[in-house]
Each structure stands twice: as structure tokens, then as C-alpha cells.
Amino acid sequence: MRLLLSLFLVLVSVQAFAQDxxxxxxxxxxxxxxxxxxVVVSYQDLTIYVDPYGGAERFAGxxxxxxxxITDIHGDHHNQETLDGLDLSGAVIVAPxxxxxxxxxDKYKAIEVIGNGTSSTLLNTQITALPMYNLPEIADSRHPKGRGNGYVVELGGKHLYFSGDTEDIPEMRALKGIDVAFVCMNLPYTMDVDQAANGVAEFQPKMVYPYHYRGTEGLSDVExxxxxxxxxxxxxxxxLRNWYPEN
Known part of the structure; x- marks a missing residue:
């Protein structure tokens, strides 16, 4: 039964996820x-996994x-079960x-710790960590400022931004020169669709993917x-891409 389930998930992944x-x-x-x-990002001989989640079988192929x-400590970002199911012995983990x-x-080639506002060059790739947090900033926030990272990754002269779990924060609105942005929108954990659209209109990436858009009320209205x-x-x-093939 487990084998059949794994084969089904592989088929779903192949059908649902066309590469851009x-x-x-x-x-x-x-x-x-x-x-x-x-998301999986590939450039030349470099392959990057961002927040691996959902089981190792989703990475078949x-x-x-x-x-x-890895952006944050929550299970849909740091998912140890998924990490343990993947062969990451040759991978460098970048995390707060x-x-x-x-x-x-002892499971990875290395663990590189970077915090908000700092950068690291790994495998000829510059990675900059940015803040990601909830507004208003309160003591019991789900995502306090400084704990997690958003990331800007430079590849082939392009700058890719991964928001992580954030709201429409000043640091996001102040971004410049972003070619591809991945922006979250799932209440009550991050921001709503209007906030996300307003923030994107401010920093104006050349291209944006709404992602991480499932919250307690279901899927956000990405249309x-x-x-x-x-x-x-x-x-x-x-x-717009299908990030939830089971729905």
C-alpha cells in the first residue's frame, strides 16, 4: 500500500508541476x-531546495x-522528516x-548559519538573509523579527527573493532589483492577498509567484x-502555479 501511495504521489507531481x-x-x-x-531551483550544475516539505517522495526525479x-523553525519550513528522507550528504544547509x-x-556536507542582514557566498552563489516577521511586532508573535530568514539568491545575474513567512514589512517593500519573487499570503500566519499585492506593487519585481497560500480558511484567492x-x-x-496538487 505504501508503495502504491508513493507511486501515486510521483505521478501527481509529474502531472502537476511543469518547470518554468x-x-x-x-x-x-x-x-x-x-x-x-x-520550490526547487536549478541553474547550470547547481540545484537548490527551498524549505523541503511534504515528504521525500515529492522530490522524485x-x-x-x-x-x-530553510527559512524558519515551523514544520512547513524546517521539516526534519522530509530532510531525513532525502540524500543530503553532499548538501550545504543554509539556515538561521x-x-x-x-x-x-552529521547528515550534511555543512551547515551555514546566516542571520538577517548578512550574506554568504556558497558554490559561487551569493545568498543574503532578510528579515521575515509578523506585524505588529508583539512578544507572542508567531514569527518574531530576527528568528527566521527570507532570502535573496543571486544566480546567473538574476536576483530571486523568497519571502518566507512574513507580512508586508518595510524590508520587503524596500527591495530593489528583484527579478523573481516568491511571496506568501496565508492568514492568519502571514499576510492577506491585499497586503501581498500592495507590497509587490511597491518593490516591483519583474516576476512574482504567489506561493505558501494555504491558511486556516483554505487557499487564498491568487486570481x-x-x-x-x-x-x-x-x-x-x-x-500562477499549482502548489497544492491534492486540492
């Missing part, structure tokens, strides 16, 4: 949605990760301190997000 290609220097960047806030970016403290030390962005920032390309 972004033109870049020395060849395209490949974008593949996996689930929720999980993917190249092994060279870099793994709060995540690094929870990672086993509304697209229409809002199209109205306020028509030069921003909004790409």
Missing part, C-alpha cells in the same frame, strides 16, 4: 514548484540538492540560528492577487 525557465547568463534558471512554500535554504540548533550535525498586481503594477508579471 527564466533566461539568465550562461543558460536558464529552472523553477519547479513542489508544495506550499517548497529531482537532482540531489547542492544547497538547501534557530533552525541550525535543531539540525543533526484576486493577480488582478490587484495587474492593476497597480502592470509591468510585473504574475505567474
Amino acid at each position: 525557465q527564466i533566461p539568465a547568463e550562461k543558460g536558464p534558471i529552472t523553477i519547479q514548484p513542489i508544495l506550499h512554500g517548497t 529531482q537532482k540531489p540538492a547542492d544547497l538547501v535554504l 540560528q534557530a533552525v541550525a540548533e535543531k539540525l543533526p550535525k 484576486k492577487f493577480k488582478s490587484l498586481v495587474n492593476a497597480s503594477a502592470p509591468e510585473v508579471e504574475v505567474r
Whole structure:
């Protein structure tokens, strides 16, 4: 039964997730949605997994990760069961301190800890950690400022932004030169569609993927997000993809 379930999930993944290609220097960047806030990014011989979640079987057919970016401690970002099911012996894990403290030390090539506002160059790739947090900033916030990271990754002359679990914070609105953005929108954990669209209209990436859009009330209205962005920032390309193949 488990084998049949695994085969079914592989078939679903193959059918649901067509790769996107972004033109870049020395060849395209490949974008593949996996689930929720999980994405695989490939460029030349480099493969990056962002927030691996949903089970190792969802990565069937993917190249092994060279870099793994983890944004926060919550189970849909730091999912140890999924990590343990993948061969990450040759991967460098990039994570904030709060995540690094929870990672086993002997399963990965290395663990690189970076915090908000700092950068690291790994495998010829510059990775910058940005704040991600809830507003207003209160003591019992689900996502306090400084614990988790959003990331800007530079590949082939392009800058990719992964928001992590954030609201429409000043640090996001102040971004410049972003080519591809992945922006969350799931209440009550992050921001709503209107906030997300407003923030995107402010920092104006060339392209944006709404992702991480399942909350307690189901899936956010990404079509509304697209229409809002199209109205306020028509030069921003909004790409809608299926991040929830089981729905």
C-alpha cells in the first residue's frame, strides 16, 4: 500500500508541476514548484531546495540538492522528516540560528548559519538573509523579527527573493532589483492577498509567484492577487502555479 501511495504521489507531481525557465547568463534558471512554500531551483550544475516539505517522495526525479535554504523553525519550513528522507550528504544547509540548533550535525556536507542582514557566498552563489516577521511586532508573535530568514539568491545575474513567512514589512517593500519573487499570503500566519499585492506593487519585481497560500480558511484567492498586481503594477508579471496538487 505504501508503495502504491508513493507511486501515486510521483505521478501527481509529474502531472502537476511543469518547470518554468527564466533566461539568465550562461543558460536558464529552472523553477519547479513542489508544495506550499517548497520550490526547487536549478541553474547550470547547481540545484537548490527551498524549505523541503511534504515528504521525500515529492522530490522524485529531482537532482540531489547542492544547497538547501530553510527559512524558519515551523514544520512547513524546517521539516526534519522530509530532510531525513532525502540524500543530503553532499548538501550545504543554509539556515538561521534557530533552525541550525535543531539540525543533526552529521547528515550534511555543512551547515551555514546566516542571520538577517548578512550574506554568504556558497558554490559561487551569493545568498543574503532578510528579515521575515509578523506585524505588529508583539512578544507572542508567531514569527518574531530576527528568528527566521527570507532570502535573496543571486544566480546567473538574476536576483530571486523568497519571502518566507512574513507580512508586508518595510524590508520587503524596500527591495530593489528583484527579478523573481516568491511571496506568501496565508492568514492568519502571514499576510492577506491585499497586503501581498500592495507590497509587490511597491518593490516591483519583474516576476512574482504567489506561493505558501494555504491558511486556516483554505487557499487564498491568487486570481484576486493577480488582478490587484495587474492593476497597480502592470509591468510585473504574475505567474500562477499549482502548489497544492491534492486540492
